[in-house]
Amino acid sequence: MGLDIRYPIGFLFSLIGLMLTIFGLVTDSNAELYHRSLDINVNLWTGLVMIIFGGFMLILAYTSAKKKAGKKEE
Amino acid sequence: MEQSFDLGWIDYSIMLIYFIFVLGIGWTLKKYMKSSTDFLEAGRSLPAWITGLAFIATNLGALEVIGMAASGAKYGIATVHFYWIGAIPAMIFLAIFMMPFYYNSKARSVPEYLKLRFDEKTRGFNAVTFAVMTIFASGISMYALALLMETLLGWDFNFSLLISAVIVLVYVYLGGLTSAIYNEVLQFFLIVIGFLPLVIIALIHIGGWEGLKSSLDVVAVNNGFEAGAYTESWRHMGNAESNPLGVGIMGVVVGLGFVLSFGYWCTNFLVVQRAMAADSITSARKTPLIGAIPKMFIPFLVILPGMIAIALTSDPDSGFALPVKGEAYDYDKTIPMMLGYYFPTGVLGLGLTALMASFMSGMAGNVTAFNTVFTYDIYQAYINKSKSDKHYLRVGQLTTIFGILVSILAAYVASLFNNLMDFLQLVFAFINAPLFATFLLGMFWKRGTxxxxxxxxxxxTGAAALHHGLTVPIGAMTLVKGGWLGTIIHTYPSEMAQNFWTAIYAFITCFVLTIIISTLTKQLKTDGQLKGLVYSLTPKEKGEGLKWHDKPVTLAIIVGVISIILSILFW
Known part of the structure; x- marks a missing residue:
């Protein structure tokens, strides 16, 4: 109905993902985890996964819109 | 060890961005709300993947995330019975057999189906009890969220309550059911991405599945069970005393797997409404099946953290322990405690946002179901029958405000009188227990009157109350737990076993009496009136024109096979 929900999902995930990725790169926010011998930059990895998922959603929404526009022209 | 969080700017930024997007979706959809059908039924225009994810997200509310993680800590892997045998067969049955009646009958709600199939008084009973139940459920969700925010973040209880109520009110008021469904899809993905890192990190930390298994074997033996009782879902179900659930195989299969799960998934308008918003009968039938796929894997997202929490608690060197409440652990703190233990600033904000999203999706689901039932089945049916569609659109919008206000009131009642809420939930359970028998006979026996x-x-409902009043679970301390008729004829090994058997007795009583009374009374509906409402009088959905892989039956078989494989893997 009027709005392809994949656009807001894609933008939201990309935006939050970008914030987490940058935050994970520039801060030592995982020190607590290192104490438990878990060498995982959880902010960086979560951010990257969110960017990939968000981008995937945006591509799906865009191709779907193009397909619909093509059908209308026909 | 009480958990409270010290959030950074990035955590608050994530929450703020999420709120802006949620409200933005409502605002964008505002201009499309031109009729009551648009507002209350989403114009029956949504594709199956959206309604399917909303179907499961509306069920992924506070009770699910907080409650099932708590159950994972308390009962171990046996909690998956609520997801596999306690959901999947019912969702398949709804898709294959029941959805065609709901969708093709053009009923706008489940109570309206009861009116078309039976009569006005049956619809009235279902509509009024459902409306009261949903609004109390929404209030309990609000109360739980505000309490959690007060405990974790030190936010003022009233502030948390009002902020969550206002956000849900704005996006439902602006965009109706469509806005609620779209936001549920967004919330679903957010819940998955918010909790997935927690599961991965915690599993790595505890040494994978094998590490968790060996830790929980020690817990099982310490609690008087066989090793494996916390990590094997069926092997210890032979009798009620040999598993942490305290329920035998009959209680799980018949009570949970049939009566309770079919009663919830096949007749509760809260979830059925999502399928009824689909753009075609095929989409409507696929809705529960698409929802069933994530449903099968949600246990790994919410139950596993609970199991890991109890394993860590039992290890004195882990530095993690669930807080104690009275004589037992406060299991409801499992998810917040795990988030605080494993998540640094950044993903902590994401995890808390996911937690808030789960509360909001539950709240919005209840409010949209309430405003549809109130507008169509109470206001239009009994108060003001023949007004214009614009009038009912306005009533639907105003009912949203009314529903939220009553939810806030219910939340304050819950905060002041916890026992009253326990009592109300008990009454609702009595009303829900026999409901599936009515629908089963209504859809598959044309003689039902x-x-x-x-x-x-x-x-x-009376049988459920009677059974509850004459039985108690071991260790019951209050009359809300049973035995309030003064005579105890049976003691159950657990409260859950008592609940399952209460449902079984209610179902059997309703089923038998409906048949007897129907046989003794005249059927006032003609075969013509029952066409599209009863199985034997309705042309079968063949899915003609659909390729084999697009047919709902194919998807149902795939879902069934996956759930059987999962059950065998964790037998």
Whole structure:
């Protein structure tokens, strides 16, 4: 109905993902985890996964819109 | 060890961005709300993947995330019975057999189906009890969220309550059911991405599945069970005493797997409404099946953290322990404690946002179901019958405000009188227990009459209350737990076993009495009136024109096979 929900999902995930990725790169926010011998930059990895998922959603929404526009022209 | 969080700017930024997007979706959809059908039924225009994810997200509310993680800590892997045998067969049955009746009958709600199939009094009973139940459920969700925010973040209880209420009110008021469904899809993905890192990190930390298994074997033996009782879902179900659930195989299969799960998934308008918003009968039938796929894997997202929490708690060197409440652990703190233990600033904000999203999706689901039932089944049916569609659109919008205000009131009642809420939830359980018998006979037995359905429902509710009043679970301390009739005829090994058997007795009573009363009373509906409402009088959905892989039956078989494989893997 009027709005392809994949656009807001894609933008939201990309935006939050970008914030987490940058935050994970520039801060030592995982020190607590290192104490438990878990060498995982959880902010960086979560951010990257969110960017990939968000981008995937945006591509799906865009191709779907193009397909619909093509059908209308026909 | 009480958990409270010290959030950074990035955590608050994530929450703020999420709120802006949620409200933005409502705002964008505002201009499309031109009729009551648009507002209350999403114009029956949504594709199956959206309604399917919303179907599961609306069920992924506070009770699910907080409650099932708590159950994972308390009962171990046996909690998956609520997801596999306690959901999947019912969702397949709804998709294959029941959805065609709901969708093709053009009923706008589940109570309206009861009116078309039976009579006005059966619809009235279902509509009024459902409306009251949903609004209390929404209030309990609000109360739980505000309490959690007060405990974790030190936010003022009133502030948390009002902020969550206002956000849900704005996006539902602006965009109706479509806005609620779209936001549920967004919330679903957010819940997955918010909790997935927690599961991965915690599993790595505890040494994978094998590490968790060996830790929980020690917990099982310490609690008087065989090793494996916390990590094997069926092997210890032979009798109630040998598993942490305290329920035998009959209680799980018949009580949970049939009566309770079919009663919830096949007749509860809260979830069925999502399928009824689909753009075609095929999409409507696929909705529960698409929802069933994530449903099968949600246990890994919410139950595993609970199991890991209890394993860590039992290890004195882990530095993690669930807080104690009275004589037992405060299991409801499992998810917040795990988030605080494993998540640094950044993903902590994401995890808390996911937690808030789960509360909001539950709240919005209840509010949209309430405003549809109130507008169509109470206001239009009994108060003001023949007004214009614009009038009912306005009533639907105003009912959203009314529903939220009553939810806030219910939240304050919950905060002041916890026992009253326990009592109300008990009454709701009595009303829900026999409901599936009424629908089963309504859809598959054309001789079922309105009198049979109505008095069968009342008798089923009465039987549930009677059974509860005459039985108690071991260790019951209050009358809300049973035995309030003064005479105890049976003691159950657990409260869960008592609940499952209460449902079984209610179902049997309703089923038998509906048949007896229907046989003794005249069927007032003609075969023509029952076409599209009863199985034997309705042309079968063949899915013609669909390729084999697009047919709902194919998807149902795939879902069934996956759930059987999962059950065998964790047998």
């Amino acid at each position: 309105g009198h049979g359905a109505f008095f069968g429902l009342l008798a089923g």
